[in-house]
Amino acid sequence: xxxxxxxxxxxxxxxxxxxxxxxxxxxxxxxxxxxxxxxxxxxxxxxxxxxxxxxxxxxxxxxxxxxxxxxxxxxxxxxxxxxxxxxxxxxxxxxxxxxxxxxxxxxxxxxxxxxxxxxxx
Amino acid sequence: xxxxxxxxxxxxxxxxxxxxxxxxxxxxxxxxxxxxxxxxxxxxxxxxxxxxxxxxxxxxxxxxxxxxxxxxxxxxxxxxxxxxxxxxxxxxxxxxxxxxxxxxxxxxxxxxxxxxxxxxxxxxxxxxxxxxxxxxxxxxxxxxxxxxxxxxxxxxxxxxxxxxxxxxxxxxxxxxxxxxxxxxxxxxxxxxxxxxxxxxxxxxxxxxxxxxxxxxxxxxxxxxxxxxxxx
Amino acid sequence: xxxxxxxxxxxxxxxxxxxxxxxxxxxxxxxxxxxxxxxxxxxxxxxxxxxxxxxxxxxxxxxxxxxxxxxxxxxxxxxxxxxxxxxxxxxxxxxxxxxxxxxxxxxxxxxxxxxxxxxxxxxxxxxxxxxxxxxxxxxxxxxxxxxxxxxxxxxxxxxxxxxxxxxxxxxxxxxxxxxxxxxxxxxxxxxxxxxxxxxxxxxxxxxxxxxxxxxxxxxxxxxxxxxxxxxxxxxxxxxxxxxxxxxxxxxxxxxxxxxxxxx
Numbered sequence: 348x349x350x351x352x353x354x355x356x357x358x359x360x361x362x363x364x365x366x367x368x369x370x371x372x373x374x375x376x377x378x379x380x381x382x383x384x385x386x387x388x389x390x391x392x393x394x395x396x397x398x399x400x401x402x403x404x405x406x407x408x409x410x411x412x413x414x415x416x417x418x419x420x421x422x423x424x425x426x427x428x429x430x431x432x433x434x435x436x437x438x439x440x441x442x443x444x445x446x447x448x449x450x451x452x453x454x455x456x457x458x459x460x461x462x463x464x465x466x467x468x
Numbered sequence: 469x470x471x472x473x474x475x476x477x478x479x480x481x482x483x484x485x486x487x488x489x490x491x492x493x494x495x496x497x498x499x500x501x502x503x504x505x506x507x508x509x510x511x512x513x514x515x516x517x518x519x520x521x522x523x524x525x526x527x528x529x530x531x532x533x534x535x536x537x538x539x540x541x542x543x544x545x546x547x548x549x550x551x552x553x554x555x556x557x558x559x560x561x562x563x564x565x566x567x568x569x570x571x572x573x574x575x576x577x578x579x580x581x582x583x584x585x586x587x588x589x590x591x592x593x594x595x596x597x598x599x600x601x602x603x604x605x606x607x608x609x610x611x612x613x614x615x616x617x618x619x620x621x622x623x624x625x626x627x628x629x630x631x632x633x634x635x636x637x638x639x640x641x642x643x644x645x646x647x648x649x650x651x652x653x654x655x656x657x658x659x660x661x662x663x664x665x666x667x668x669x670x671x672x673x674x675x676x677x678x679x680x681x682x683x684x685x686x687x688x689x690x691x692x693x694x695x696x697x698x699x
Numbered sequence: 700x701x702x703x704x705x706x707x708x709x710x711x712x713x714x715x716x717x718x719x720x721x722x723x724x725x726x727x728x729x730x731x732x733x734x735x736x737x738x739x740x741x742x743x744x745x746x747x748x749x750x751x752x753x754x755x756x757x758x759x760x761x762x763x764x765x766x767x768x769x770x771x772x773x774x775x776x777x778x779x780x781x782x783x784x785x786x787x788x789x790x791x792x793x794x795x796x797x798x799x800x801x802x803x804x805x806x807x808x809x810x811x812x813x814x815x816x817x818x819x820x821x822x823x824x825x826x827x828x829x830x831x832x833x834x835x836x837x838x839x840x841x842x843x844x845x846x847x848x849x850x851x852x853x854x855x856x857x858x859x860x861x862x863x864x865x866x867x868x869x870x871x872x873x874x875x876x877x878x879x880x881x882x883x884x885x886x887x888x889x890x891x892x893x894x895x896x897x898x899x900x901x902x903x904x905x906x907x908x909x910x911x912x913x914x915x916x917x918x919x920x921x922x923x924x925x926x927x928x929x930x931x932x933x934x935x936x937x938x939x940x941x942x943x944x945x946x947x948x949x950x951x952x953x954x955x956x957x958x959x960x961x962x
Binding site for chain 2 (some may be wrong): 355
Binding site (some may be wrong): 481482515518519520521522529536537539543547549550551552553564567568570571605618 | 700706707779780781782783785786787788789790811878881957958959960961
C-alpha cells in the first residue's frame with residue numbers, strides 16, 4: 348500500500364499518487380474519491396494535508412467538486428490522455444538518455460527495445 | 469481570530485529562566501508540533517496555557533480571551549502524567565468528566581475504551597502506566613473541544629503502539645479542531661503535522677509550515693531537527 | 700459547579716471518616732453494654748477498655764478529619780491530580796469554597812458523631828445531673844440555659860478547629876507559591892497563620908479590656924472568673940473568630956486566584 352515518506356512535501360506525494368492512479372485507470376473518469384477524513388486515515392496523515400493535495404489536483408483540472416457529494420475524477424479524457432502522454436514522454440526520454448550513456452545511438456536503442464519486445468512476445 | 473495567541477511570555481523558576489519572551493500564534497484547525505528536546509520549555513509553555521503555571525510576564529489568549537473557565541472548556545488537555553484520582557474506577561472517572569465538561573461524550577468514551585481494550589470496572593490504581601495513559605487519551609479525545617493539547621502523547625508508549633495511538637488521535641479529534649502535540653520523538657509523528665514550532669532553551673527558534681520546510685531544506689523534519697540541535 | 704465539586708469532596712472525606720464514625724459508635728455502644736452488668740468485675744474491665752477505645756476514637760475522628768481535609772487540599776491542588784483539578788472549567792474561587800464548605804460540613808458531622816458517642820457511653824440520670832450541677836451555677840448566673848452554654852462552648856471549639864484548618868490551607872497555598880521546599884514552607888506558613896490569628900484574637904480581647912475593667916481584671920489578676928464577664932468574653936470570642944475565619948478565607952481566595960505553580 349502507498350505510504351508517503353517524510354523527506355519531501357507529503358501533499359505533493361499524495362497528489363502525485365492520485366494523479367498516477369487516474370492516469371493508470373485505477374481511478375476511472377467520473378469516479379468519486381473517498382472523503383478527506385477517510386483518505387487521511389488511510390494514508391495516516393493529517394486531513395489538512397490531504398485537502399491541500401486535492402486542491403492542487405483540482406487546480407490542474409484533474410478533480411472537480413460537487414458541492415454536497417465530494418470530489419470526483421474529471422470526465423475530461425483528453426486531459427487524462429495528455430497527462431498520460433507526458434508521463435510516457437518522460438519515461439521514453441529518460442530511457443533514451445540512459446541508453447546514450449551506455450553508448451547506444453537513438454536508432455540502436457529503439458532497435459534494442461523492439462527486439463526485446465519481440466523476445467517477450 | 470487565532471486559536472491561541474501568546475505574547476511576550478516569560479517564566480522563571482528561581483534564577484532559572486525557562487521561557488524567555490516567547491511570542492507565537494496558532495491558527496485554528498491546524499495540527500501543530502511543538503518540538504524540542506526535554507527540558508527546553510515545551511511543558512512549561514503548555515502548563516501556562518492550561519493555567520497550571522502563572523507566567524511572570526506576558527499573556528496567553530485563547531480565542532481572544534485570557535486563560536480562564538472559558539478557555540478550559542475549549543481546551544482538552546492531555547498531561548504527561550496521570551492526573552486521575554487513583555481511587556476511582558474507570559466508570560467513575562467517566563462520570564466525573566461528564567459532570568464537569570459539558571462537551572464530554574460518554575458514549576464515545578465507552579467506545580474508545582472498548583477499542584483500547586480497557587475495562588470500565590477496573591480501578592485506576594490497579595492499571596499499568598501504559599493503560600492509564602491510554603485511558604487519559606480516551607478521555608481527552610472524548611471531549612468535543614476546539615483545541616486539543618497533547619503533551620508527549622507517545623512518551624511512555626512502545627514504538628509498536630505509537631502508530632496505533634497516532635491513528636486513534638487522527639480519527640477521533642473533533643473535525644476542524646486545532647491540535648497541539650509536544651514531542652521529542654519526531655519521526656513517528658511528523659507525517660500528521662501541518663506546522664512545526666522548534667523550541668530550544670526557552671526560545672522559539674523556528675516556526676514553519678511542515679511541507680514548506682521539507683521542500684526548502686530537502687529533508688525530513690526529523691533530520692532538520694537533528695541538524696539544528698546537533699549535540 | 701459548586702454542587703458537583705461538593706459532591707466529590709464530601710464523598711471523598713466521608714468515605715474515609717465513616718470508619719472512624721462507625722468505630723467510635725461501636726465502641727461507645729460496647730462500653731455501654733458491658734458496663735451495664737453490675738457486680739461483674741470482668742465485664743466492667745471490658746467495658747472500661749471499650750470506653751477508653753471510644754474516647755480515643757473520638758479524638759482520632761477530629762484529628763483525621765483535619766488531616767484528611769489538608770491532604771485532599773494538597774493532592775487536589777498541588778500534586779498530580781492538580782493537572783485535572785485546575786483544568787476543569789470551574790473558577791478558582793469555587794474550587795476553594797468547595798473545600799471550605801466541605802470542611803464546615805464534615806466537622807459539624809464529626810462533632811455531632813462525637814457528641815452522640817459520648818451520649819451513648821455516658822448518658823445516665825446521675826451523670827446528667829452531675830454535668831448540670833457543674834454547669835448550672837455558671838449558666839444560671841449568666842442567664843442562659845445549660846444547653847445554651849454547652850452549645851456556645853461546642854461552637855467555640857468548632858470555630859477554633861475551623862480556624863486551625865483554614866490556617867493550614869493558608870500554609871499550603873503560600874508554601875506552594877515558593878520555588879523549593881514547598882512542604883516545609885507550607886508547615887511553617889501554616890504555623891505562622893495560626894499564630895497570627897490567635898494573636899489577633901487576643902489583641903481584640905485585650906483592646907476590649909481597655910474599655911472594660913472586669914475583663915481587664917481577668918487579664919491581670921488571678922481573681923476567680925466573674926460569670927457575666929465570662930459570657931461577654933465568650934460572645935466576643937465567637938464573633939471575633941467568625942470575623943477572623945472570614946478574613947482568612949478572603950486572604951486565601953485572593954492568593955489562590957492569583958494562580959498556581961504546580962510541579
